[in-house]
Amino acid sequence: MQNIQGAVAFITGSASGIGLGMAKVFSQAGMRVVIADIRQEAIDSALRQFPAGNPGVVGVQLDVADRAAYVRAADAAEKAFGKINVLVNNAGVGIVGSLLTATYADWDWDCRSTWAVLLTAFKLFCRVSAVMTKAVTSSRHLR
Numbered sequence: 001m002q003n004i005q006g007a008v009a010f011i012t013g014s015a016s017g018i019g020l021g022m023a024k025v026f027s028q029a030g031m032r033v034v035i036a037d038i039r040q041e042a043i044d045s046a047l048r049q050f051p052a053g054n055p056g057v058v059g060v061q062l063d064v065a066d067r068a069a070y071v072r073a074a075d076a077a078e079k080a081f082g083k084i085n086v087l088v089n090n091a092g093v094g095i096v097g098s099l100l101t102a103t104y105a106d107w108d109w110d111c112r113s114t115w116a117v118l119l120t121a122f123k124l125f126c127r128v129s130a131v132m133t134k135a136v137t138s139s140r141h142l143r
């Protein structure tokens with residue numbers, strides 16, 4: 001991608017881990033970033049890790065498996081920054097630790113969450129992406 005100064009990235013699951021890492025790198029490179037995550041307290045904590053008063057970073061609470069919330073988050077992001085240029089479908093869950101010590105409840109939670117995130121979110125992401133990418137300005141298109 002060329003001409004990334006001021007471009008807008010919407011990253012799901014970006015209040016921690018890999019997503020937050022991407023948000024920081026994108027921001028340092030001059031992009032504006034939407035931190036979208038299911039955990040509001042983690043969003044608040046993530047925002048504190050950016051320079052104070054940085055107008056190029058906003059947080060939106062979003063469960064990527066919630067259809068209505070996804071559309072609301074996309075609207076909020078566009079209201080804050082205008083057109084979205086980069087979408088990162090990063091949100092996800094996993095069992096941390098030994099498979100042997102994971103309980104059936106852990107596995108049930110993992111399976112439900114993973115299917116919700118992988119399938120529902122992927123479909124929603126594609127739909128929202130399609131709406132957003134139509135609006136992306138030609139000077140910032142992905143190469």
Ligand SMILES: NC(=O)c1ccc[n+]([C@@H]2O[C@H](COP(=O)([O-])OP(=O)(O)OC[C@H]3O[C@@H](n4cnc5c(N)ncnc54)[C@H](O)[C@@H]3O)[C@@H](O)[C@H]2O)c1
Nearest residue numbers: 013015016017018019037038039062063064090091092093
């Ligand atoms: N770290 C790894 O080794 C590894 C390996 C393979 C795949 N992944 C995948 O990479 C992605 C990021 O992994 P990570 O290690 O940074 O994990 P992480 O747990 O640090 O971050 C995931 C983020 O997603 C958010 N999230 C979870 N469910 C959500 C939902 N329904 N809606 C919105 N946000 C939600 C969490 O709150 C969290 O902030 C995940 O999809 C994970 O499955 C990671």
